[in-house]
Amino acid sequence: xxxxxxxxxxxxxxxxxxxxxxxxxxxxxxxxxxxxxxxxxxxxxxxxxxxxxxxxxxxxxxxxxxxxxxxxxxxxxxxxxxxxxxxxxxxxxxxxxxxxxxxxxxxxxxxxxxxxxxxxxxxxxxxxxxxxxxxxxxxxxxxxxxxxxxxxxxxxxxxxxxxxxxxxxxxxxxxxxxxxxxxxxxxxxxxxxxxxxxxxxxxxxxxxxxxxxxxxxxxxxxxxxxxxxxxxxxxxxxxxxxxxxxxxxxxxxxxxxxxxxxxxxxxxxxxxxxxxxxxxxxxxxxxxxxxxxxxxxxxxxxxxxxxxxxxxxxxxxxxxxxxxxxxxxxxxxxxxxxxxxxxxxxxxxxxxxxxxxxxxxxxxxxxxxxxxxxxxxxxxxxxxxxxxxxxxxxxxx
Amino acid sequence: xxxxxxxxxxxxxxxxxxxxxxxxxxxxxxxxxxxxxxxxxxxxxxxxxxxxxxxxxxxxxxxxxxxxxxxxxxxxxxxxxxxxxxxxxxxxxxxxxxxxxxxxxxxxxxxxxxxxxxxxxxxxx
Numbered sequence: 001x002x003x004x005x006x007x008x009x010x011x012x013x014x015x016x017x018x019x020x021x022x023x024x025x026x027x028x029x030x031x032x033x034x035x036x037x038x039x040x041x042x043x044x045x046x047x048x049x050x051x052x053x054x055x056x057x058x059x060x061x062x063x064x065x066x067x068x069x070x071x072x073x074x075x076x077x078x079x080x081x082x083x084x085x086x087x088x089x090x091x092x093x094x095x096x097x098x099x100x101x102x103x104x105x106x107x108x109x110x111x112x113x114x115x116x117x118x119x120x121x122x123x124x125x126x127x128x129x130x131x132x133x134x135x136x137x138x139x140x141x142x143x144x145x146x147x148x149x150x151x152x153x154x155x156x157x158x159x160x161x162x163x164x165x166x167x168x169x170x171x172x173x174x175x176x177x178x179x180x181x182x183x184x185x186x187x188x189x190x191x192x193x194x195x196x197x198x199x200x201x202x203x204x205x206x207x208x209x210x211x212x213x214x215x216x217x218x219x220x221x222x223x224x225x226x227x228x229x230x231x232x233x234x235x236x237x238x239x240x241x242x243x244x245x246x247x248x249x250x251x252x253x254x255x256x257x258x259x260x261x262x263x264x265x266x267x268x269x270x271x272x273x274x275x276x277x278x279x280x281x282x283x284x285x286x287x288x289x290x291x292x293x294x295x296x297x298x299x300x301x302x303x304x305x306x307x308x309x310x311x312x313x314x315x316x317x318x319x320x321x322x323x324x325x326x327x328x329x330x331x332x333x334x335x336x337x338x339x340x341x342x343x344x345x346x347x348x349x350x351x352x353x354x355x356x357x358x359x360x361x362x363x364x365x366x367x368x369x370x371x372x373x374x375x376x377x378x379x380x381x382x383x384x385x386x387x388x389x390x391x392x393x394x395x396x397x
Numbered sequence: 398x399x400x401x402x403x404x405x406x407x408x409x410x411x412x413x414x415x416x417x418x419x420x421x422x423x424x425x426x427x428x429x430x431x432x433x434x435x436x437x438x439x440x441x442x443x444x445x446x447x448x449x450x451x452x453x454x455x456x457x458x459x460x461x462x463x464x465x466x467x468x469x470x471x472x473x474x475x476x477x478x479x480x481x482x483x484x485x486x487x488x489x490x491x492x493x494x495x496x497x498x499x500x501x502x503x504x505x506x507x508x509x510x511x512x513x514x515x516x517x518x519x520x521x522x
Contacts, residue, residue: 068438072445091434098430102422114427118434125435125458129442134450134511141454144435148461151431154424157468160483164464167487172457172494179498180450183505196447196512206444210437217433222426241475248477333477334484342481349488356492363499 056097057218064090065211071130072203091122094218101222113154121147132193138176145169159331243297246306246322248333250295251340257286260308264320282313283320421472428469436462448511449504453497460490 067086070079095115102111124143131137145168152161200206250256264281286294287309296319297306307319328336338346373383439458446452464483471479501511508515 064434068441072441094430094434095427098426099423102426111423111427114424114431118427118431121431122434122438125438125442128458129438129446129451129455134448137451137454141458144458144461148431148435148465151424151428151465152468155428155468155472157471157480157483160464160468160480163484163487167491168457168461172491175494175498176450176454179502182502183450183511194448194511196510196514197451199447200445201447201514203445206441209444210441213440214433214437217436218430221429221433244475244477330477330480334480337477337481338484341478345481345485349485352488352492356495360495360499363496363503 053097053101053222054219057094057222058215060090060093060097061211061215061218062090063087063093065207065214066090068126068210069203069207071126072200072207074132074198087122087126091119098218098222114151117147117150117154121151132197134180134197135177138173138180141176142169142173145173157330159334242324242327243295243306245327245333246295246308247293248336248340249328250293250308252336253286255336256294256308257283259322259326260286260310260320263308263322263326264310266323266326267321281318283310284313285311287311287317425469425472428465428472432462432466432469434462435459435465447513449501449513450498450511452513453494453501456497457490457494460486 064087067083067088067090070083070086073079095118099111099115121144124140124147128137128140128144131140145164149161149164152158152164249259261283264283268276268280288294289309294308294310295306296309305321307321309317309319311317377383436459439455439462442455442458443452446455464486467479467482467486469479471477504516505511
């Protein structure tokens, strides 16, 4: 099959390439498999009678909850395997149901990345809450953080994805590691883990509460109207996303003015020599409409697109088309939004961090100062090093 | 001055969405599902584990799930505020981690164990 129709000389040199060419590309393979799998599922659902989507979600949540309950208790290998299979089955039913609502499965290519990262996150989370050794639990949490950051990237939140990795995986988890080392217990019992790490506390009721949580959340998200979010997203097309991005920037007049000037300069440079004015247009100010916006999104006589209304230095008014390449990117939008819409929140976040810093220092300090004498005093015993000032009120500390 | 010429990008951005042909709706739905699942996992872990450090780790997992839901809904509404609120979530998570871990070290020194049952006299019954 590999050499079909290939001339002799190509077979010599281009073997690898030829072979790769004859393999169907991965998305083709998936799109071939996906309808078969989904039709199989739909068939099994139809033979079982009409099942309401909410019921399917609840049943899937129940299956995965049972799987998790089997995994939580320390048990023989077979039980753990059954738990894994149950959890995976519940998870895959949930995924198929949820993707059906996104309009996937009717011939389209399934979204590979979210499913893969979702599976990684699920694996990490389950291992984290079932692993007997705290250090490994913390490491599995890093796996969850990385998978979540990848999902952030897929959702177009680049800044938050990297901030998450830096802050969580880099800072918070390292702190956890240090505390685990500080509070290291001596290994006792089998597997080198303390008994309270191996035996869960009331696993059954915990799993039931988790199941109620998962079932109600998934029903709230996905059962009302089969394609709720798809319609929402379709209604807010790319155009509106662009407009929203520009609106963020419009909240910062100076930045907007600079951007408008840059756009005007770029348009001036790219215009033919004969048509353009002798010198670059100088923008004096933005022209605001009644709602305080200087953006004009309707057809402005230039071309379709978002433009900004400005007053030039010579007093004339005009529209400058804002090119897509100058649209503020994700981190710029976040920064502008943070200072223009949520300045109070930003300040309070700073205060919260400062207070946490003070709190941590005070917690640590108190512990260091609780020496032998204070302990003896609390227990009603005589101090060891008193001379003259027994239990000095505050001053001794 | 009205003769500005539009600049159009000739090549569309090559994102994973373009490569795999899947839609934003699928990404949003998967993110919401994962946020529900991660929150449930964190809740189960918080209720069933005895180790105080793991219990706080589970609250971090729930923070994570909330952040994922925020970003997914921000995507649905094409609003950057969802991502801005994740910054606040990160702030609170960092502050909470600093304080909670300080407290845990303090509690560990008192009882020489990380078992939360060691403090069960705080229970009513």
